[in-house]
Amino acid sequence: MKRIAAALAFCLLPFALPAIAQDTYPSRSITMIVPFAPGGSTDAIGRIVSEGLRQVLGQTVVVENRAGAGGSIGTAAIADAPPDGYTIGIGTASTLAINPATYKNLTFDVHEDVVPIGGIADVPNIMSVNKSVPAADIAALVELCRANPGMLSYASAGNGSVSHLLGEQFRLATGSDIVHVPYRGAGPALTEVVGGQVEILFDNLPTSLPFVLDGRLRPLAVSGASRVPALPEVPTFAEAGLEDMNWMAFFGLVAPKGTPEPIIRKLGDALGQALALPAIRERLVAQQAIVTASPPEAFKAQIEQNLDLMRRAAAAANIQLE
Structure with missing residues (x-):
């Protein structure tokens, strides 16, 4: 009887080991x-x-x-x-x-x-422009883009990035003829927009926020169910009429x-x-x-x-x- 019990325990051992491992994890x-x-x-x-x-x-x-x-x-x-x-x-x-x-x-x-x-x-996303761009809100930017087709560009962190998708959503939703300039990461894209080589930036809020707060970027919209406490004057994309971009x-x-x-x-x-x-x-x-x-x-x-x-x-x- 003991041999049978021992044999049964041995057969069940492979099934018991994962449970033991899980009990002691990690x-x-x-x-x-x-x-x-x-x-x-x-x-x-x-x-x-x-x-x-x-x-x-x-x-x-x-x-x-x-x-x-x-x-x-x-x-x-x-x-x-x-x-x-x-x-x-x-x-x-x-x-x-x-x-x-x-x-x-x-x-x-x-x-x-x-x-x-x-x-x-x-984490909210943000749309901003170089401080020299003569547009205080999205409506003014759309008007500027339409008056100058193909002349303004937006920077992204690369093809297929969050910023690329946002840029294309904006372009299609507003009919704005703007040029996509992909970079290898958010940092280089941010540097180029702050420097004025590119006019428009779509980005995660944490990366852009210091440059918005010190006046080197002008924010136009953020994403989220409500406005960002750090930027209470900046509307959400939904408030600006771009509901599909409000993710x-x-x-x-x-x-x-x-x-x-x-x-x-x-x-x-x-x-x-x-x-x-x-x-x-x-x-x-x-x-x-x-x-x-x-x-x-x-x-x-x-x-x-x-x-x-x-x-x-x-x-x-x-x-x-x-």
């Missing part, structure tokens, strides 16, 4: 892949969240920047990682909505190859498909606890982020809603990238 450091270069909004938010997770989980969370192809290289690395909870990553509007809507040959499927852990925050960039945590559900739940709970820490929340708010702390189901719904929006925008602008 027992070592976790890698968080940030699919963009250091210095941008995604990197800043990733590093803040990694510190919060360290405090909650009691293990180091190492940020690893894997930039390239608008975030696709890093997202592919997340999708290809072992599904054991020790590699997670930041998912954004660019990587989970815009890239699948614009790139034809992605090596991953956001519905099949990564799973949501939870939402972190939404915000979003950030969340994702894991490779196949990561055990108990680990996903533990990470999701830890993320919620981390975002509730006053110091972590303060640092995110300083990045102009609106903390969402949404559970996996809500974050998944947000991804799907944005993917549908971006597919329609990309199709209307005929944006297809290799």
